[in-house]
Amino acid sequence: MGETRQNPWTILEILRWTTGHFQEKGVAEPRTSAEVLLAHTLGISRLDLYLRHDQPLTPEELARFKAFILRRRAGEPVAYITGHREFWSLDFKVTPAVLIPRPETETLVSSVLEVLKSENGKRKTENGIDWALEVGVGSGAIIITLARELPEMRWLGVDISGPALAVARENAARHEIAGRIHFLRGNLLAPLQPGPRFQLLVANLPYVPRPVWEELPKDIKDFEPQEALLGGVDGLDLIKPLVQAAPGVLSPGGWLALEVADGQAPKVAALMAETGAYEQIEKIPDYLGIERVIRARRRGDY
Ligand SMILES: C[S@@+](CC[C@H](N)C(=O)[O-])C[C@H]1O[C@@H](n2cnc3c(N)ncnc32)[C@H](O)[C@@H]1O
The missing domain is CATH 3.40.50.150 (Vaccinia Virus protein VP39)
Structure with a gap:
């Protein structure tokens, strides 16, 4: 994500980039991690990521997502980053x-x-x-x-x-x-x-x-x-x-x-x-x- 871009990242572009980046860095479950963290950043469901695939990210959203990428890359489990985990189809807070x-x-x-x-x-x-x-x-x-x-x-x-x-x-x-x-x-x-x-x-x-x-x-x-x-x-x-x-x-x-x-x-x-x-x-x-x-x-x- 280092290069300077003329246009803002769209949801699908950043998802693809992040999945590839996590794969390169050996992060477990790279695609799921990218999807869950991006959906959490934007406050939408994982399905919505695909329904709104060409929506651009605002600079604030991008900054928040970058911080999550760094934490996940360092090994932090997705559930601790989002603060949630589903169990028996119920949502639980986790810390x-x-x-x-x-x-x-x-x-x-x-x-x-x-x-x-x-x-x-x-x-x-x-x-x-x-x-x-x-x-x-x-x-x-x-x-x-x-x-x-x-x-x-x-x-x-x-x-x-x-x-x-x-x-x-x-x-x-x-x-x-x-x-x-x-x-x-x-x-x-x-x-x-x-x-x-x-x-x-x-x-x-x-x-x-x-x-x-x-x-x-x-x-x-x-x-x-x-x-x-x-x-x-x-x-x-x-x-x-x-x-x-x-x-x-x-x-x-x-x-x-x-x-x-x-x-x-x-x-x-x-x-x-x-x-x-x-x-x-x-x-x-x-x-x-x-x-x-x-x-x-x-x-x-x-
Ligand atoms: C494997 S976790 C299970 C947490 C939860 N029940 C679950 O299944 O997701 C084990 C839990 O036992 C607690 N624990 C560890 N030693 C204990 C002890 N001697 N007496 C009571 N609880 C203990 C830990 O703090 C931890 O919350």
Whole structure:
């Protein structure tokens, strides 16, 4: 974009130039990055970019877009630049304090809905209210999506990060669900009163093993919060204690659903079996066929 131009850039020209530039610089998803950032700059949809392909950019728009190009070129994820990410067709605010919600996490949501929707109205409730818990809420993508899909339930969301909880609270308010979710700060189940109360415990905890984390692309390793990703040497530093402690807070027949890394599912299933507290232990594949979710039920006789 260095050369002096007589005419202003049109949308299509700048899109082509930026895509080529990102390709040259090794930026991941060059075309999508260019489209999302240009649409964000102009405050229009990606489809509109093509409907208005010959619209010229004003000098202010060009300056804003150039600044975004530089940030993306340095590896910053598009979602942190725009401040938004879509999950389950809902728009979530994201900041560098939270993990950017991933499409494979929709498998965790659908695996929970599969069992809880079919039990609707049949669950044993505590004081007439069904309670559910998410540990490690981050942006709130999982808990807010589930709370919208299961409007009869009340929700508790825990995270160790204060800044992440602030983002989750804001997203809950934006999705008009704040009245049914209570957020608490703390380590795993520590902020809760003990006692079997929850019909569901869902968690997408940090599970990346350290050797894998060391090799992660710069876009992730240098920009997303380490405490949202790193799960110790084998990735199970947090999942293991949660599997062991969850029966203490789940109602008899309550569900535990966990997202895990590629290859971790058999180990986590074995951890669950060792406790003797779970039944119906199932490994559920994501859209790529990777065993991404482990779902199990607290035994009634445990
Ligand atoms: C992988 S992110 C998941 C965020 C969000 N639920 C999602 O799926 O997009 C894990 C989250 O767990 C939180 N976390 C890490 N260690 C924790 C702990 N010991 N207790 C509670 N939350 C923790 C992190 O702050 C982060 O927000």
